[in-house]
Structure formats: structure tokens, C-alpha cells
Amino acid sequence: MTKSEKKSEKKVKQEIKTHAGDAVCKRCHAVYFGKHWQTSPKLYAEFKARRAAEILCGECRQIQQKDGFGGEVILKNITAAEKTEIIQEIKNIGARASRRDPEDQIIKIEDKGKSVRVTTTENQLAISIGKQVDRAHKGGKLEIKLSKEDKPVRVVWTAK
Numbered sequence: 001m002t003k004s005e006k007k008s009e010k011k012v013k014q015e016i017k018t019h020a021g022d023a024v025c026k027r028c029h030a031v032y033f034g035k036h037w038q039t040s041p042k043l044y045a046e047f048k049a050r051r052a053a054e055i056l057c058g059e060c061r062q063i064q065q066k067d068g069f070g071g072e073v074i075l076k077n078i079t080a081a082e083k084t085e086i087i088q089e090i091k092n093i094g095a096r097a098s099r100r101d102p103e104d105q106i107i108k109i110e111d112k113g114k115s116v117r118v119t120t121t122e123n124q125l126a127i128s129i130g131k132q133v134d135r136a137h138k139g140g141k142l143e144i145k146l147s148k149e150d151k152p153v154r155v156v157w158t159a160k
């Protein structure tokens with residue numbers, strides 16, 4: 001073992017000990033610690049053994065975005081007053097879904113003025129967001145456009 005290897009070994013041990021809220025990227029196996037993503041097979045093994053959250057790192061999220069997404073939700077006719085609340089609801093729905101299944105994630109929430117566009121990794125999450133927002137805000141109109149296999153689902157919700 002070289003001196004620098006020894007040093008990095010020590011560093012890894014320290015990081016394992018002090019890190020809280022650790023996560024691993026399920027796609028590229030990067031590990032999240034010290035507030036950023038790093039590649040360390042050793043830490044990856046440790047984190048996996050400790051059942052760290054399996055999510056997507058920033059880079060993989062971007063790749064997935066380029067490759068497309070699983071579902072899309074368009075929320076239309078939203079007033080500025082409702083928007084903050086609705087965006088928070090969507091974030092909460094996304095967080096709950098990711099806790100149940102790490103594959104379910106919100107890729108992006110885009111504020112487009114009177115509408116909000118949300119892209120998700122999985123179809124089911126898009127449908128779930130549409131249904132939950134619809135339930136919480138009476139009088140809106142929900143449309144779920146299912147598409148052929150493996151194509152994204154489009155959910156459109158129009159506020160009253």
C-alpha cells in the first residue's frame with residue numbers, strides 16, 4: 001500500500017464514521033457524502049451494507065432527463081397563490097413515493113407561470129401526483145393520457 005492509498009483509506013474510514021444521511025446512486029454507484037457525489041467502490045460497499053438510500057445522482061438524473069422520462073404532469077390554470085402550495089404538495093408526494101420505491105422520483109418541477117410541469121421517472125408517480133392534486137383541490141379536471149408500452153404517460157390537471 002502506497003502512502004497516498006493509506007491516506008485515502010484513513011479518509012474513507014473517517015467519512016464512514018462521520019457521515020449521516022448517506023446515499024448511493026443506483027445507476028452509476030457513486031456515493032453521496034460531504035455534500036457531493038464521489039466515486040468510491042469502497043464507500044459504495046459500506047453504504048450498501050448499511051442500507052443507505054438508493055437514489056440517482058445529479059449526473060444520472062441529467063442523463064435520464066436527456067433519455068426522456070417516465071411520466072409527465074401538466075398542471076394548468078394555477079394562480080400564483082395556489083402555486084407555492086401545489087409545488088410543495090408535489091414535492092411531498094415525490095418524497096413519499098421515493099421512500100417506498102427509490103425508482104419513483106421527480107426529475108424536475110418547472111414553474112411556467114400559470115402552469116407547472118413535472119417530470120417523473122415512472123408513469124405511476126405521474127398518475128399518483130395527478131390524482132392527489134385533484135383530490136386536494138376540488139373542482140379541477142384530471143385527464144390521464146395513457147400511451148403505448150414504455151412511452152411516457154401524460155397527466156393533465158386543470159384547476160377550476
Ligand SMILES: [Zn+2]
Nearest residue numbers: 025028057060
Ligand atoms: Zn449516478
